[in-house]
Amino acid sequence: MVMPGEQEGVHNVFSGQATYVIQARDVGDIHFHGVPGETPQDRAARELARVVHAQWRDEAGMRGLSGTAKLAVRWVADWGLADHRQNVGGDLSGTGNGLADLAAAFRALPERRLVILGGPGAGKTSLAVMLTLELLRTRGTEQPVPVILLAASWDPRREHFDTWLARRVREEYAGESDALDRQRIRELVRDRRLIPVVDGLDELPQPVRAEALTGLNRALTDGTPLILTSRTAEYAEVVTDHDVLRSAAVIRAQPVPAATAAEHLRATSHPQRSGRWEPVLTALADHPDGPLATALSSPLMLWLARTAYGEPTANPAELVDEALFPDPATIERHLLDALIPAVFRTGPPSPDQPRPVRDWGPDRARRWLGFLAAHLTRLHTRELGWWELHRAKLPSVLKAPVLIVTYFLLMWAMNTLTTWYAGSDPFQAFTVAVGSTMALMFGLMGGMIAQVALLGKGDLPRRPARLFGRRRAHVPGPVALIFLLAPLVMFLLRDQPALALGLTLPGLLVLLVGMPGNSARVAGPRALLRGEQASTVLGVLLVSPAVGAIAAAFIAPIAGLPSALGTVLVGGAGATAVVLLLSPWSRWLLAKVALAGTGRLPWSVLTFLEDARRAGVLRQVGGVYQFRHARLQARLAATSGIAEQSAAPVTSALAPEEEPQAVRFHGYTGMLLRRGQPRNYVLPWSFALIWIIIITTEHGWGEQGAWLTVGFFVILPLILDLVAPPTARRRAEMYLDRQSIRVTTRRRHFELPWSDVAQVAVRDFEPPIGGPRSDQRMLHLRLSPTSAAGRRIRVNRSGWFPIWSLGEGPVPPELEHALARFAGERWTPPEPDGE
Incomplete structure (x- = not known):
C-alpha cells in the first residue's frame, strides 16, 4: 500500500515508543544520508591503533612516562639539520614540553614528517613513545595510526621501505587478529594510513645509514608521514655527506634541567622517605652544572637513579660524594651497575605483590644478563629469542x-x-x-x-x-x-x-x-x-x-x-x-642444558626472562625480548668480559685522572666467514652419501639419473662458495701499549713492535690472494722497509696487512684514542666521509 505523497517502493516503519518521530530524507535543500558502514580497512586501522596503544602504554608505565609524576622530555627545533622551511611547510620553532602542542604542530605539517634527535640516553625514544600515545589519544577515525618499529631490523639494500613496513607491522602487532591480515596491512601501507615511527637510525651500520635515508626519500611520496629518531652526531654525519630527510622538521631532545630533575625525584620518591633525597636535591639546586646534574640530565639516568635507590635501605646521598663519583661518567657507570642489585633483591618477596620477582640473587642475575647481553652483541642484534640461544x-x-x-x-x-x-x-x-x-x-x-x-x-x-x-x-x-x-x-x-x-x-x-x-x-x-x-x-x-x-x-x-x-x-x-x-x-x-649446566643461564630460562621484564631490565615485543635501553645492554656486555669491540683498560677503570698504560680490545680478526664453512657442506653431502648407499645396494650406478642426483648434491656447496666473498674471522684480543701492538687468537699469537710499523689506517678489506674488495672495513698495518717481520707476514697487493675487523661501522672512539696515543704519527684517522 502506498500512502498519499509517498513514493512507490518507499516504506516508513517505526516500532517502539517515542515522543516525536520524524522520518525524512530530503527537506528542501537539506539531504540526509546514512552513516557509511565501517570498511575492513577501517576495522584494521582501529584494531591496529588499539594494539599499539596497549603495548606502548604499558611500556610508558615501565619507563616512568605515565602518571601524574611523569617526566616531560623537552625539545627544541633544529633547522640546521632540517629541510628548507618552505619544503617543510610549517614551523616548530622554540622550545616546548607540551605533547599536545607537539602533536598538533606535527599534524599541521603538510607532509607530517619529523626527525627526533638527541644524545645517548637523552630521551629520543621516550619522546617518540609519548608522541605516539598522544597521537593515538587524539586520533580521529580517518587519521593514520602511528606504529613504532626498530630501524635495526631494516636492510635498505634488500627491501623497499614499504615492504619492510608492512612486514614488520604484521610481525609486531598483527598477532591472531582477524582484522589485521596480510592484505589489510598492505592496504594500510599503500593508502598511507600509517605513521611509521622508525626508532634508531644510528643503530644501522655506518654505510647503511645513507642507503636507509635514500630509501626513505624514495618511498616518501606526497602525503607519506614519518617520524624518525637518531643520535644527533650520526644523523648530522649522514645529512652532511648525503641528503636530508625531505620535507621533514627536526627537533632535538633537550637535557633535563637540574630543577626539573630535582622535582621529578621529589615527586616519585616515597613520601615517608623523601628526606633521604635532600642531599641530592640540594646538590642539584646548588650546582646545576655539576657532575651530578650533568649525569641526571638524561631521562635514562633519572630512571636508573630512582629505580636503584627506591629501596628502603638504599642511600642516594652517596651520589654527592665527589671522592666516589668525581665525574658524570663515573656516576653513569655506577647507576647502570646498580640497577641489577636494586631490582633483583635477595630474600622473600612481599606477600602483597601479586606477581613478585623471584629471588634469583643479584650476582647470578648480573652474570646471566651479562651473558645474554654479550650474546646479542656478538650477533649484532637487540632481539633475544629462546630459539636462537643454540647459536651461542x-x-x-x-x-x-x-x-x-x-x-x-x-x-x-x-x-x-x-x-x-x-x-x-x-x-x-x-x-x-x-x-x-x-x-x-x-x-x-x-x-x-x-x-x-x-x-x-x-x-x-x-x-x-x-x-x-x-x-x-x-x-x-x-x-x-x-x-x-x-x-x-x-x-x-x-x-x-x-x-x-x-x-x-x-x-x-x-x-x-x-x-x-x-x-x-x-x-x-x-x-x-x-x-x-x-x-x-x-x-x-x-x-x-x-x-x-x-x-x-x-x-x-x-x-x-x-x-x-x-x-x-x-x-x-x-x-x-x-x-x-x-x-x-x-x-x-x-642450549638450555649446556648453558644452564655451566652457570651461564638459569634452568628456568623463560621464567627468569619474564622476571627481568617485570623488573624493568627487559621489555617484551611479541615473542622476543630486548634490553630496555641500548646503553644497559652495552654496559652489561662490557662487564661480562666478552663484548665485541669493547675496550677495557688494564689499569683500574675507576681512575679516570690517569691514562692507562695499556688497553685491551675484544673483537675479531678478519671478516665474517662466508666461504668454506663445514656447515655449508654437511647437508648436501649427506644427501649425496645417502643416495650413494641406496644406489650401491640396488646396483643402480648404470642409470643416468643416479649420477645426476649425486653430482648435483656434491657440486651445490661448491657453487654456493664461489658466489660468496672469500672472508673469514676469528675471535681475538688486541693489546696496545707504548712498545708494541699484539693480537691473540685461540690458535695464533701475533706481535709487532711499533718500530716495525710504518702506518696504521682503516681500509676496505682486500684478500691477500686478490679478488674483489669487501664492503666491510678493517684496521690495516703497513710495515716499515727495515722490518724483519715482512718475510712471515702475508700482505695484500697494496702492501697492507689486515689485522682487526671493524665490520661496517666507524672506528670505536676508544680504539681511535688508543691508536692516537700509542701509534702516534703512524696512525692515519679515517676521513670524515669514511674514505
Whole structure:
C-alpha cells in the first residue's frame, strides 16, 4: 500500500515508543544520508591503533612516562639539520614540553614528517613513545595510526621501505587478529594510513645509514608521514655527506634541567622517605652544572637513579660524594651497575605483590644478563629469542659430539629392539634390521629435505597447523613444486613408487604440520615454545607411522607380515628420534642444558626472562625480548668480559685522572666467514652419501639419473662458495701499549713492535690472494722497509696487512684514542666521509 505523497517502493516503519518521530530524507535543500558502514580497512586501522596503544602504554608505565609524576622530555627545533622551511611547510620553532602542542604542530605539517634527535640516553625514544600515545589519544577515525618499529631490523639494500613496513607491522602487532591480515596491512601501507615511527637510525651500520635515508626519500611520496629518531652526531654525519630527510622538521631532545630533575625525584620518591633525597636535591639546586646534574640530565639516568635507590635501605646521598663519583661518567657507570642489585633483591618477596620477582640473587642475575647481553652483541642484534640461544658458542661446539653420541645410542637401541622382537629367528632379525634402517634413512632424508625447504625461515619456531581450519599450513610454491615433481621423476627413473614416496612424504608431512611463521612476534615466548613442542609431537605422530609403513611395504613381499610389523615398530622408533633431533625444540633443549649446566643461564630460562621484564631490565615485543635501553645492554656486555669491540683498560677503570698504560680490545680478526664453512657442506653431502648407499645396494650406478642426483648434491656447496666473498674471522684480543701492538687468537699469537710499523689506517678489506674488495672495513698495518717481520707476514697487493675487523661501522672512539696515543704519527684517522 502506498500512502498519499509517498513514493512507490518507499516504506516508513517505526516500532517502539517515542515522543516525536520524524522520518525524512530530503527537506528542501537539506539531504540526509546514512552513516557509511565501517570498511575492513577501517576495522584494521582501529584494531591496529588499539594494539599499539596497549603495548606502548604499558611500556610508558615501565619507563616512568605515565602518571601524574611523569617526566616531560623537552625539545627544541633544529633547522640546521632540517629541510628548507618552505619544503617543510610549517614551523616548530622554540622550545616546548607540551605533547599536545607537539602533536598538533606535527599534524599541521603538510607532509607530517619529523626527525627526533638527541644524545645517548637523552630521551629520543621516550619522546617518540609519548608522541605516539598522544597521537593515538587524539586520533580521529580517518587519521593514520602511528606504529613504532626498530630501524635495526631494516636492510635498505634488500627491501623497499614499504615492504619492510608492512612486514614488520604484521610481525609486531598483527598477532591472531582477524582484522589485521596480510592484505589489510598492505592496504594500510599503500593508502598511507600509517605513521611509521622508525626508532634508531644510528643503530644501522655506518654505510647503511645513507642507503636507509635514500630509501626513505624514495618511498616518501606526497602525503607519506614519518617520524624518525637518531643520535644527533650520526644523523648530522649522514645529512652532511648525503641528503636530508625531505620535507621533514627536526627537533632535538633537550637535557633535563637540574630543577626539573630535582622535582621529578621529589615527586616519585616515597613520601615517608623523601628526606633521604635532600642531599641530592640540594646538590642539584646548588650546582646545576655539576657532575651530578650533568649525569641526571638524561631521562635514562633519572630512571636508573630512582629505580636503584627506591629501596628502603638504599642511600642516594652517596651520589654527592665527589671522592666516589668525581665525574658524570663515573656516576653513569655506577647507576647502570646498580640497577641489577636494586631490582633483583635477595630474600622473600612481599606477600602483597601479586606477581613478585623471584629471588634469583643479584650476582647470578648480573652474570646471566651479562651473558645474554654479550650474546646479542656478538650477533649484532637487540632481539633475544629462546630459539636462537643454540647459536651461542658452547651449544655450537657441542652439536657435533651430541649428534655422534646420539647416533650410536640410537643404533644400539634399534639393535636391541630388533633382537627382542625377532628372538632367535636370524632371517626375521635381518629383514627387520634392513627395513628399520630403510625407515631411518627415509626419516633422515625427509627431515633434511624439510630443513632445506626452511633455510629461508632461519631458526624461527613452528606453530601447529590446523589442516582444515583457518590457519592452514602454507608451504611455499617452489617447495611444493619440488615435493610434487620429485616423486614423479624418481618413479619414472627407477619405477619404484614406494621409494619415491618414502623419500618425499616425511619431509612434506613435517612441513604441513608446522611451518615456521613469518615472524616470532605473533605470540609470547611461552606460546611459541608450546607451539614448537606441539608441532614436534604432531610431526612424530604423523611421520613415524608413515615412514614405518612405507618401509614395511618393501619388506612384506619378501619376509612376510611379522617382519613388516617389526619394521613398523623399530623403524618408527628410529624415525621418531630423527624428527626429534632435527626439530628446533631439540636445539633449544641442547642450549638450555649446556648453558644452564655451566652457570651461564638459569634452568628456568623463560621464567627468569619474564622476571627481568617485570623488573624493568627487559621489555617484551611479541615473542622476543630486548634490553630496555641500548646503553644497559652495552654496559652489561662490557662487564661480562666478552663484548665485541669493547675496550677495557688494564689499569683500574675507576681512575679516570690517569691514562692507562695499556688497553685491551675484544673483537675479531678478519671478516665474517662466508666461504668454506663445514656447515655449508654437511647437508648436501649427506644427501649425496645417502643416495650413494641406496644406489650401491640396488646396483643402480648404470642409470643416468643416479649420477645426476649425486653430482648435483656434491657440486651445490661448491657453487654456493664461489658466489660468496672469500672472508673469514676469528675471535681475538688486541693489546696496545707504548712498545708494541699484539693480537691473540685461540690458535695464533701475533706481535709487532711499533718500530716495525710504518702506518696504521682503516681500509676496505682486500684478500691477500686478490679478488674483489669487501664492503666491510678493517684496521690495516703497513710495515716499515727495515722490518724483519715482512718475510712471515702475508700482505695484500697494496702492501697492507689486515689485522682487526671493524665490520661496517666507524672506528670505536676508544680504539681511535688508543691508536692516537700509542701509534702516534703512524696512525692515519679515517676521513670524515669514511674514505
